Amino acid sequence: MIASLRGQVLYRTATTVTIEAAGVGYQVNVTPAHALQLRLDSEVLLLTHLVVREDAWTLYGFQRAEELEIFEHLITVTGVGPKSALGVLAQLEPEQVARAVSDEDVKAFTAVSGIGPKTAKLIILSLAGKIALAPAPGTAAGEPSIESASAALRRDVVEALLGLGYAERQAAPAVDDAAKALDGEDPDVAALLRATLKLLGPAGSRS
Structure with a gap:
């Protein structure tokens, strides 16, 4: 099991990043938002999950332990593969996933490509009681907000x-x-x- 990976960013696409560690380049699947934050030639630490199949060994990388935890819960749900699980985290923060499960919000999950109402309900049923509900990260007190994105x-x-x-x-x-x-x-x-x-x-x- 490859639980984490630290190294230099060699290359990135919209959904993958190649990290060189100890002279070996590892291709890691990440969310689009995460890929944008990884700068070429910078050193990064990713928490990873390795999916082993007959035809491929595939790495999935995360910034936060909460993201990895939810990913690993999601892939235990029937009908949810690693690609769909990563798709959930591309759409929702871990705190939003926990809230959607707590509120039984089917629409939050069906907004993800490849997840229909039946699978969404199964996600909610399977994850109920397994992930803690925490407040979503927000702007710090006293920190000025901006009117629109730059x-x-x-x-x-x-x-x-x-x-x-x-x-x-x-x-x-x-x-x-x-x-x-x-x-x-x-x-x-x-x-x-x-x-x-x-x-x-x-x-x-x-x-």
């Missing part, structure tokens, strides 16, 4: 969406709409990307 932040999110297969004519307006919906908050790349993905739906679903 231009640089929007460019990063559009770049991530292009890498996921969305056309720029879809991505750019959706990012603007998501930024308006988050007006008054202080969104980072992950928050703005998640909000935009909820508006867009799966790539290719819009003409």
Whole structure:
């Protein structure tokens, strides 16, 4: 089992990053928001889960222990594979997953590509009582908020969406709409990307 990986970022795509550790390059699947935060040539530490199958050994990487914990719970649910589990974490923060399970919010999970109502209900049933409900991270007391996402932040999110297969004519307006919906908050790349993905739906679903 490879439980963690520390090394230099050699290469990244919209959903993967290659980390060199002890002279070996490891390709790790990550969420789009996480990929954007990993800068080339920087040293990073990822918490990882290794999925072993006959045809491939696949690594999935996470920034937080809570993300890894929820991923490992999700892949025990019938009908939820590693790709879908990572998709859940691309759309929802760990705290939001816990809230959705607690509130039995089926729609929160069906917003993820590949997860239908039956699977969403099974996720809620399977995870009930297994993950702690914690307050979602927010702006620190006294810290000023911004009225809208910065231009640089929007460019990063559009770049991530292009890498996921969305056309720029879809991505750019959706990012603007998501930024308006988050007006008054202080969104980072992950928050703005998640909000935009909820508006867009799966790539290719819009003409």
